[in-house]
Amino acid sequence: MTAKVTFNSDRCKGCELCVSVCPKHIVAIDQETINRKGYHPAHVVDISQCIACASCAKICPDSIITVEKF
Template sequence: MSKMKGAIVVNTDRCKGCELCIVACPKDVIALAQKKVNVHGYPYVESAVPESCIGCAACAMVCPDGCITVYRKKVEE
């Protein structure tokens, strides 16, 4: 039986820190970066617990600015 492993990449320059992806993530992978802002002065999100990501892409679907790219791969157990 194979399991899905995921990874997200956030375009921090476009992220406005709306936190919709944080709410949408079922595994609590995403968090607001502590005391960091992007070039526009907005706080942005980052992958806080990347090993928990299952690649469901819920975060990318709710992102209004299309800042999140999701990668998935099968992992053999």
């Protein structure tokens, strides 16, 4: 399965709730980046392992994650 996870990174507040619910442990905070709000945004480290369960998107309080599968 090929999955695509899109983050609206400028709106991320770096709360890590998405990191905590990912069953594959592939969501992480990007320490290299600072977004418009001044937070380190979340991103997917290894998209090849993504199962498109959308757990990250469901728990995101700011609804910034879109999950698609092909």
